[in-house]
Amino acid sequence: MNDTVYAFDARDIHGAERRLEEWRGQVLLIVNVASKCGFTPQYKGLEALQARYADCGFSVLGFPCDQFGHQEPGDAQEILDFCSTTYDVSFPLFEKIEVNGANAHPLYAWLRAEAPGVLGSAAIKWNFTKFLIDREGRPLRRYAPATTPERIEADLRVQLEA
Structure with missing residues:
Protein backbone atom coordinates (compact mmCIF):
# COMPACT_ATOMS: atom_id res chain seq x y z
CA MET A 1 0.00 0.00 0.00
CA ASN A 2 1.28 3.44 -0.91
CA ASP A 3 1.54 6.04 1.81
CA THR A 4 3.12 8.95 -0.06
CA VAL A 5 3.02 10.46 -3.55
CA TYR A 6 6.65 9.39 -3.96
CA ALA A 7 5.54 5.83 -4.65
CA PHE A 8 4.07 6.89 -8.03
CA ASP A 9 5.40 7.42 -11.52
CA ALA A 10 3.80 9.39 -14.31
CA ARG A 11 4.72 10.13 -17.90
CA ASP A 12 5.39 13.83 -18.48
CA ILE A 13 3.95 15.77 -21.39
CA HIS A 14 7.12 15.04 -23.40
CA GLY A 15 6.64 11.29 -22.94
CA ALA A 16 9.36 10.72 -20.33
CA GLU A 17 8.58 8.52 -17.34
CA ARG A 18 9.01 10.59 -14.16
CA ARG A 19 9.08 9.45 -10.56
CA LEU A 20 7.28 11.73 -8.17
CA GLU A 21 10.24 10.95 -5.93
CA GLU A 22 11.93 13.80 -7.86
CA TRP A 23 9.86 16.22 -5.78
CA ARG A 24 10.63 14.64 -2.38
CA GLY A 25 10.78 17.29 0.32
CA GLN A 26 8.74 19.83 -1.64
CA VAL A 27 5.24 21.05 -1.00
CA LEU A 28 3.14 20.13 -4.05
CA LEU A 29 -0.15 21.23 -5.53
CA ILE A 30 -1.40 18.45 -7.82
CA VAL A 31 -4.10 19.62 -10.23
CA ASN A 32 -6.10 18.00 -13.03
CA VAL A 33 -6.10 20.70 -15.71
CA ALA A 34 -7.90 21.37 -19.00
CA SER A 35 -7.50 23.93 -21.77
CA LYS A 36 -11.16 24.54 -22.59
CA CYS A 37 -12.75 24.72 -19.15
CA GLY A 38 -14.44 27.62 -17.40
CA PHE A 39 -11.71 27.27 -14.76
CA THR A 40 -8.85 27.35 -17.30
CA PRO A 41 -7.93 30.95 -16.32
CA GLN A 42 -6.72 29.43 -13.03
CA TYR A 43 -3.55 28.54 -14.97
CA LYS A 44 -2.57 32.19 -14.37
CA GLY A 45 -2.88 31.81 -10.58
CA LEU A 46 -1.17 28.42 -10.59
CA GLU A 47 1.75 29.86 -12.53
CA ALA A 48 1.90 32.84 -10.13
CA LEU A 49 2.21 30.43 -7.18
CA GLN A 50 4.89 28.48 -9.04
CA ALA A 51 6.88 31.63 -9.78
CA ARG A 52 6.50 33.02 -6.25
CA TYR A 53 7.33 29.87 -4.28
CA ALA A 54 9.47 27.59 -6.48
CA ASP A 55 12.63 28.73 -4.69
CA CYS A 56 10.99 27.85 -1.35
CA GLY A 57 10.53 24.18 -2.23
CA PHE A 58 7.16 24.24 -3.97
CA SER A 59 5.83 22.98 -7.29
CA VAL A 60 2.54 22.69 -9.09
CA LEU A 61 2.15 19.41 -10.99
CA GLY A 62 -0.44 19.63 -13.77
CA PHE A 63 -2.24 16.56 -15.08
CA PRO A 64 -4.36 17.24 -18.19
CA CYS A 65 -7.65 15.35 -18.18
CA ALA A 102 -11.44 1.91 -13.97
CA ASN A 103 -8.71 3.58 -16.05
CA ALA A 104 -7.85 6.26 -13.49
CA HIS A 105 -4.14 6.89 -13.11
CA PRO A 106 -2.93 5.10 -9.94
CA LEU A 107 -1.83 8.43 -8.43
CA TYR A 108 -5.36 9.78 -8.71
CA ALA A 109 -6.95 6.59 -7.42
CA TRP A 110 -4.74 6.99 -4.35
CA LEU A 111 -5.36 10.75 -3.98
CA ARG A 112 -9.13 10.24 -4.17
CA ALA A 113 -8.96 7.68 -1.36
CA GLU A 114 -6.51 9.64 0.80
CA ALA A 115 -8.19 13.05 0.51
CA PRO A 116 -11.93 12.61 -0.06
CA GLY A 117 -14.08 15.49 -1.18
CA VAL A 118 -17.17 17.03 0.35
CA LEU A 119 -19.23 14.57 2.38
CA GLY A 120 -16.53 11.94 1.89
CA SER A 121 -17.03 11.58 -1.86
CA ALA A 122 -14.08 10.01 -3.61
CA ALA A 123 -14.74 10.96 -7.24
CA ILE A 124 -13.13 14.00 -8.78
CA LYS A 125 -16.04 16.28 -9.67
CA TRP A 126 -14.45 18.45 -12.39
CA ASN A 127 -11.27 19.89 -13.84
CA PHE A 128 -9.02 21.96 -11.58
CA THR A 129 -9.58 19.87 -8.46
CA LYS A 130 -6.45 20.50 -6.40
CA PHE A 131 -4.55 18.44 -3.82
CA LEU A 132 -2.11 20.09 -1.42
CA ILE A 133 0.72 17.69 -0.53
CA ASP A 134 3.05 18.24 2.42
CA ARG A 135 6.85 17.88 2.36
CA GLU A 136 6.53 14.25 3.47
CA GLY A 137 4.42 13.42 0.41
CA ARG A 138 1.08 13.13 2.23
CA PRO A 139 -2.12 14.77 1.01
CA LEU A 140 -3.24 17.50 3.37
CA ARG A 141 -6.34 18.79 1.67
CA ARG A 142 -8.48 18.59 -1.46
CA TYR A 143 -9.78 21.83 -2.95
CA ALA A 144 -12.83 22.14 -5.18
CA PRO A 145 -12.41 23.31 -8.77
CA ALA A 146 -13.90 26.72 -7.94
CA THR A 147 -11.31 27.31 -5.20
CA THR A 148 -8.81 29.63 -6.83
CA PRO A 149 -5.05 29.33 -6.41
CA GLU A 150 -5.12 32.70 -4.66
CA ARG A 151 -7.41 31.25 -1.95
CA ILE A 152 -5.02 28.33 -1.45
CA GLU A 153 -1.98 30.56 -0.99
CA ALA A 154 -2.39 31.01 2.80
CA ASP A 155 -2.52 27.20 3.31
CA LEU A 156 0.48 26.86 1.02
CA ARG A 157 2.50 29.41 2.98
CA VAL A 158 1.77 27.58 6.25
CA GLN A 159 3.23 24.40 4.73
CA LEU A 160 6.26 26.18 3.30
CA GLU A 161 7.02 27.72 6.70
CA ALA A 162 6.60 24.44 8.59
Whole structure:
Protein backbone atom coordinates (compact mmCIF):
# COMPACT_ATOMS: atom_id res chain seq x y z
CA MET A 1 0.00 0.00 0.00
CA ASN A 2 1.28 3.44 -0.91
CA ASP A 3 1.54 6.04 1.81
CA THR A 4 3.12 8.95 -0.06
CA VAL A 5 3.02 10.46 -3.55
CA TYR A 6 6.65 9.39 -3.96
CA ALA A 7 5.54 5.83 -4.65
CA PHE A 8 4.07 6.89 -8.03
CA ASP A 9 5.40 7.42 -11.52
CA ALA A 10 3.80 9.39 -14.31
CA ARG A 11 4.72 10.13 -17.90
CA ASP A 12 5.39 13.83 -18.48
CA ILE A 13 3.95 15.77 -21.39
CA HIS A 14 7.12 15.04 -23.40
CA GLY A 15 6.64 11.29 -22.94
CA ALA A 16 9.36 10.72 -20.33
CA GLU A 17 8.58 8.52 -17.34
CA ARG A 18 9.01 10.59 -14.16
CA ARG A 19 9.08 9.45 -10.56
CA LEU A 20 7.28 11.73 -8.17
CA GLU A 21 10.24 10.95 -5.93
CA GLU A 22 11.93 13.80 -7.86
CA TRP A 23 9.86 16.22 -5.78
CA ARG A 24 10.63 14.64 -2.38
CA GLY A 25 10.78 17.29 0.32
CA GLN A 26 8.74 19.83 -1.64
CA VAL A 27 5.24 21.05 -1.00
CA LEU A 28 3.14 20.13 -4.05
CA LEU A 29 -0.15 21.23 -5.53
CA ILE A 30 -1.40 18.45 -7.82
CA VAL A 31 -4.10 19.62 -10.23
CA ASN A 32 -6.10 18.00 -13.03
CA VAL A 33 -6.10 20.70 -15.71
CA ALA A 34 -7.90 21.37 -19.00
CA SER A 35 -7.50 23.93 -21.77
CA LYS A 36 -11.16 24.54 -22.59
CA CYS A 37 -12.75 24.72 -19.15
CA GLY A 38 -14.44 27.62 -17.40
CA PHE A 39 -11.71 27.27 -14.76
CA THR A 40 -8.85 27.35 -17.30
CA PRO A 41 -7.93 30.95 -16.32
CA GLN A 42 -6.72 29.43 -13.03
CA TYR A 43 -3.55 28.54 -14.97
CA LYS A 44 -2.57 32.19 -14.37
CA GLY A 45 -2.88 31.81 -10.58
CA LEU A 46 -1.17 28.42 -10.59
CA GLU A 47 1.75 29.86 -12.53
CA ALA A 48 1.90 32.84 -10.13
CA LEU A 49 2.21 30.43 -7.18
CA GLN A 50 4.89 28.48 -9.04
CA ALA A 51 6.88 31.63 -9.78
CA ARG A 52 6.50 33.02 -6.25
CA TYR A 53 7.33 29.87 -4.28
CA ALA A 54 9.47 27.59 -6.48
CA ASP A 55 12.63 28.73 -4.69
CA CYS A 56 10.99 27.85 -1.35
CA GLY A 57 10.53 24.18 -2.23
CA PHE A 58 7.16 24.24 -3.97
CA SER A 59 5.83 22.98 -7.29
CA VAL A 60 2.54 22.69 -9.09
CA LEU A 61 2.15 19.41 -10.99
CA GLY A 62 -0.44 19.63 -13.77
CA PHE A 63 -2.24 16.56 -15.08
CA PRO A 64 -4.36 17.24 -18.19
CA CYS A 65 -7.65 15.35 -18.18
CA ASP A 66 -10.41 15.03 -20.78
CA GLN A 67 -13.01 13.25 -18.62
CA PHE A 68 -15.18 16.31 -17.99
CA GLY A 69 -17.11 17.75 -20.92
CA HIS A 70 -14.34 16.93 -23.43
CA GLN A 71 -12.51 20.05 -22.23
CA GLU A 72 -9.00 18.78 -22.95
CA PRO A 73 -9.33 17.45 -26.51
CA GLY A 74 -5.79 18.20 -27.67
CA ASP A 75 -2.77 15.95 -27.93
CA ALA A 76 0.36 16.53 -25.85
CA GLN A 77 1.85 19.09 -28.27
CA GLU A 78 -1.40 21.07 -28.48
CA ILE A 79 -1.69 21.12 -24.68
CA LEU A 80 1.93 22.18 -24.30
CA ASP A 81 1.58 24.91 -26.96
CA PHE A 82 -1.60 26.24 -25.32
CA CYS A 83 -0.10 26.30 -21.82
CA SER A 84 3.15 27.94 -22.89
CA THR A 85 1.73 30.56 -25.26
CA THR A 86 -1.44 31.46 -23.33
CA TYR A 87 -0.25 31.23 -19.71
CA ASP A 88 3.56 30.89 -19.93
CA VAL A 89 3.34 27.78 -17.74
CA SER A 90 6.68 26.77 -16.25
CA PHE A 91 5.50 24.06 -13.84
CA PRO A 92 5.67 20.39 -14.85
CA LEU A 93 2.85 19.08 -17.03
CA PHE A 94 2.16 15.41 -17.49
CA GLU A 95 0.49 13.42 -20.23
CA LYS A 96 -3.28 13.38 -20.37
CA ILE A 97 -4.75 10.95 -17.84
CA GLU A 98 -8.06 9.79 -16.44
CA VAL A 99 -8.75 10.71 -12.82
CA ASN A 100 -11.93 8.67 -12.26
CA GLY A 101 -13.12 5.19 -13.18
CA ALA A 102 -11.44 1.91 -13.97
CA ASN A 103 -8.71 3.58 -16.05
CA ALA A 104 -7.85 6.26 -13.49
CA HIS A 105 -4.14 6.89 -13.11
CA PRO A 106 -2.93 5.10 -9.94
CA LEU A 107 -1.83 8.43 -8.43
CA TYR A 108 -5.36 9.78 -8.71
CA ALA A 109 -6.95 6.59 -7.42
CA TRP A 110 -4.74 6.99 -4.35
CA LEU A 111 -5.36 10.75 -3.98
CA ARG A 112 -9.13 10.24 -4.17
CA ALA A 113 -8.96 7.68 -1.36
CA GLU A 114 -6.51 9.64 0.80
CA ALA A 115 -8.19 13.05 0.51
CA PRO A 116 -11.93 12.61 -0.06
CA GLY A 117 -14.08 15.49 -1.18
CA VAL A 118 -17.17 17.03 0.35
CA LEU A 119 -19.23 14.57 2.38
CA GLY A 120 -16.53 11.94 1.89
CA SER A 121 -17.03 11.58 -1.86
CA ALA A 122 -14.08 10.01 -3.61
CA ALA A 123 -14.74 10.96 -7.24
CA ILE A 124 -13.13 14.00 -8.78
CA LYS A 125 -16.04 16.28 -9.67
CA TRP A 126 -14.45 18.45 -12.39
CA ASN A 127 -11.27 19.89 -13.84
CA PHE A 128 -9.02 21.96 -11.58
CA THR A 129 -9.58 19.87 -8.46
CA LYS A 130 -6.45 20.50 -6.40
CA PHE A 131 -4.55 18.44 -3.82
CA LEU A 132 -2.11 20.09 -1.42
CA ILE A 133 0.72 17.69 -0.53
CA ASP A 134 3.05 18.24 2.42
CA ARG A 135 6.85 17.88 2.36
CA GLU A 136 6.53 14.25 3.47
CA GLY A 137 4.42 13.42 0.41
CA ARG A 138 1.08 13.13 2.23
CA PRO A 139 -2.12 14.77 1.01
CA LEU A 140 -3.24 17.50 3.37
CA ARG A 141 -6.34 18.79 1.67
CA ARG A 142 -8.48 18.59 -1.46
CA TYR A 143 -9.78 21.83 -2.95
CA ALA A 144 -12.83 22.14 -5.18
CA PRO A 145 -12.41 23.31 -8.77
CA ALA A 146 -13.90 26.72 -7.94
CA THR A 147 -11.31 27.31 -5.20
CA THR A 148 -8.81 29.63 -6.83
CA PRO A 149 -5.05 29.33 -6.41
CA GLU A 150 -5.12 32.70 -4.66
CA ARG A 151 -7.41 31.25 -1.95
CA ILE A 152 -5.02 28.33 -1.45
CA GLU A 153 -1.98 30.56 -0.99
CA ALA A 154 -2.39 31.01 2.80
CA ASP A 155 -2.52 27.20 3.31
CA LEU A 156 0.48 26.86 1.02
CA ARG A 157 2.50 29.41 2.98
CA VAL A 158 1.77 27.58 6.25
CA GLN A 159 3.23 24.40 4.73
CA LEU A 160 6.26 26.18 3.30
CA GLU A 161 7.02 27.72 6.70
CA ALA A 162 6.60 24.44 8.59
